[in-house]
Amino acid sequence: MSESPHDHDHPAGSHFTEVELRVKALESLLVDKGAVDPAALDRLIDTYEHRIGPRNGARVVARAWSDAAYRRRLLEDATAAIAELGYSGAQGEHMVVVENTPRVHNLVVCTLCSCYPWPVLGLPPVWYKSNAYRARAVSEPRAVLRDFCLEVGDEVEVRVWDSTAEIRYLVLPERPPGTDSMSEAQLAELVTRDAMIGVAQVPVPGGGAG
Amino acid sequence: MNGVHDMGGMHGFGRVEPERDEPVFHGAWEKKVFSLRFACGAIGKWNIDMARHANERMPPAEYLAATYYERWLNGLERLLVERGVLSARELETGRSVAPLPADERARVLRADAVDAVLAAGKNYRVDEAVPARFAVGAAVAARNIHPAGATRLPRYARGRCGVVDRDHGVFIFPDANAAGLGRKPQHLYSVRFAARELWGETAAPRDAVWLDLWDDYLEPAPAR
Numbered sequence: 001m002s003e004s005p006h007d008h009d010h011p012a013g014s015h016f017t018e019v020e021l022r023v024k025a026l027e028s029l030l031v032d033k034g035a036v037d038p039a040a041l042d043r044l045i046d047t048y049e050h051r052i053g054p055r056n057g058a059r060v061v062a063r064a065w066s067d068a069a070y071r072r073r074l075l076e077d078a079t080a081a082i083a084e085l086g087y088s089g090a091q092g093e094h095m096v097v098v099e100n101t102p103r104v105h106n107l108v109v110c111t112l113c114s115c116y117p118w119p120v121l122g123l124p125p126v127w128y129k130s131n132a133y134r135a136r137a138v139s140e141p142r143a144v145l146r147d148f149c150l151e152v153g154d155e156v157e158v159r160v161w162d163s164t165a166e167i168r169y170l171v172l173p174e175r176p177p178g179t180d181s182m183s184e185a186q187l188a189e190l191v192t193r194d195a196m197i198g199v200a201q202v203p204v205p206g207g208g209a210g
Numbered sequence: 211m212n213g214v215h216d217m218g219g220m221h222g223f224g225r226v227e228p229e230r231d232e233p234v235f236h237g238a239w240e241k242k243v244f245s246l247r248f249a250c251g252a253i254g255k256w257n258i259d260m261a262r263h264a265n266e267r268m269p270p271a272e273y274l275a276a277t278y279y280e281r282w283l284n285g286l287e288r289l290l291v292e293r294g295v296l297s298a299r300e301l302e303t304g305r306s307v308a309p310l311p312a313d314e315r316a317r318v319l320r321a322d323a324v325d326a327v328l329a330a331g332k333n334y335r336v337d338e339a340v341p342a343r344f345a346v347g348a349a350v351a352a353r354n355i356h357p358a359g360a361t362r363l364p365r366y367a368r369g370r371c372g373v374v375d376r377d378h379g380v381f382i383f384p385d386a387n388a389a390g391l392g393r394k395p396q397h398l399y400s401v402r403f404a405a406r407e408l409w410g411e412t413a414a415p416r417d418a419v420w421l422d423l424w425d426d427y428l429e430p431a432p433a434r
Contacts, residue, residue: 019280023239025304026287027246032306035253035295035314039321041245047328048244049234089331094378096400111218111364113262114278123244125232129278132223138366138419139219139409147226157416158405162218164362165398165422166258166334167378194228 053122056087057170058191059184060120064097065175066184075099078170082120092119092168098161099172100198105152106171107145107198109137110163117168121193128197138162148199171198178204211263211358212365214270219366219409240279247286252319252327253310255293258334259388263360264288336380336395342425343397348374349431350401352423360388363427367419371431372403375420383424396425 014021030036060082064071074081078095082088095117098106110116111134116124127133136144141158145151152158161169173195179187182205194200217223235241251261265273265285273281290296295314300307310318319327344350354369355361362384378398386394401423405413 017239019283020237020239023242023246023283026283026301027242029296029300029304029306030246030250030290033296033300034310035318036246036249037318037320040249040319040324041242043321043324044245044248044328045235045241047324049241052328053234089329090327091331093331093334111366112215112362113265123234125229126236126278127226127228130223130226131217131220131274133226134217135220135223136226137218139413141417142414144226148228154414154416157418158414160417160419162364162419162421164364165378165381165384165424167398167400167422 048118048123052119054120054191054193054196055188056085056122057117057120057193057196058188059085060087060097060170061172061191061196062184062188064172065179065187071172074172082170087119089119091115092117094167095120095170096161096167097170097172098159100174100201102174103155104157104159105145105198106159106161106169107137107141108161108163108169108171109134111135111138112162112164115163115166115168117170120170121196125193145199148194150200171196173202176202176204178206211266211360212356213266214273215266216365218364243279243283243286247282249319250286250290250295253295253314253317255295255314256289257387258332259360259382259384260293260390261285261289262384263388264292266360334382335378336382336393338380338395340380340395340397342377344374344377344399344425344428344430346374346377350374350399350428351431352401352403352421352427353429355427357385359385361385361427363423364421366408367403367421367423370403370407371434372401372407372421374399375402376400378422381424383426385426394426398422398424399428401428 031038064074074097078097082095100106114124114129138160141160142152163169190202190205192200195202265281268281268284287301291298291301351371352367380395381398383394383396386392400420403419405417408419
């Protein structure tokens with residue numbers, strides 16, 4: 001498909017693709033210019049590869065499932081409640097959490113670009129940024145959910161959140177049955193990135209229909 | 211602008227195809243584009259709305275064919291030249307002619323500042339007492355406007371009626387901010403549009419789409 005990152009031609013005599021060469025040239029120019037600190041680039045990359053990702057959001061969800069007062073704070077002022085767990089900042093400055101129930105299923109998209117709540121989910125997956133998702137999530141959300149093998153019943157209201165401003169959305173998924181005795185840490189292990197975007201439900205532990 | 215980036219409701223892109231065990235980046239060059247873009251942004255020569263609008267101005271056929279980080283790279287090159295960090299000649303030759311001016315050099319993102327800059331983020335809310343034009347519960351219509359510059363009002367909502375569901379408070383207005391015309395602070399609302407209002411009778415009767423829309427995008431709903 002057109003968005004595969006691996007379909008570039010290699011210019012003759014080089015083992016780098018054209019885009020790779022362009023990026024290398026730009027980086028060395030900006031370093032020569034004194035506009036970027038190479039160590040800062042490494043730190044940024046390491047942060048989003050290893051330190052900021054969907055495990056953060058999973059901890060927020062698990063806390064909300066375990067602590068009714070936290071859940072209320074999260075739904076009333078998500079930015080503050082998420083900051084209680086130490087997550088804040090770039091691309092999550094103004095957070096709203098929307099809650100799934102047996103009657104409501106929430107789905108998050110950014111049709112105009114790729115806005116995504118970095119502090120709790122990290123950087124978005126390719127499918128979230130794809131033309132297909134951006135085009136279809138608002139107009140045929142139930143068909144998009146079927147692409148993820150999720151069937152939502154007619155009695156359920158599907159709410160799509162198009163991130164057109166600097167508000168970032170996180171879905172609070174439904175807690176799966178059979179998890180009453182689980183600790184907050186065990187619950188966090190269950191929570192998936194896709195459930196916090198709204199294209200999946202949190203799977204029932206031990207297999208079962210998710 | 212009525213660009214190809216405004217994709218909501220378009221047909222023909224096929225299925226959404228999730229990738230199993232997807233890495234954060236696909237290859238070293240994507241890491242570089244991401245980090246260069248963030249680091250260059252920290253110099254403060256452009257704001258988030260200028261940055262988005264730079265991506266949107268990629269020629270449409272190229273935009274559609276490009277991967278996400280190719281769009282970011284294209285937008286970054288455009289920003290660096292337009293906002294005066296690099297000259298067009300420097301970008302073309304890859305050779306630095308003059309170092310960054312001292313005041314800008316002082317703002318270059320250093321490794322030991324990265325964590326604090328990320329944790330702080332930016333504040334897009336404006337602490338000014340701007341009156342709200344609409345109350346929560348108000349019936350509104352998204353205006354039928356077609357600005358040639360940046361806008362965050364998607365085409366699929368223009369002319370459609372919804373209900374103000376939440377007032378987020380006063381925020382920077384992107385259409386002005388992207389053009390370097392200041393913040394033009396105004397209320398930002400979460401507005402609910404019934405799926406059938408947007409997409410017609412084939413949409414599921416209970417479903418809805420929420421958009422975050424500023425005062426300037428809205429008018430009172432016409433009487434029906």
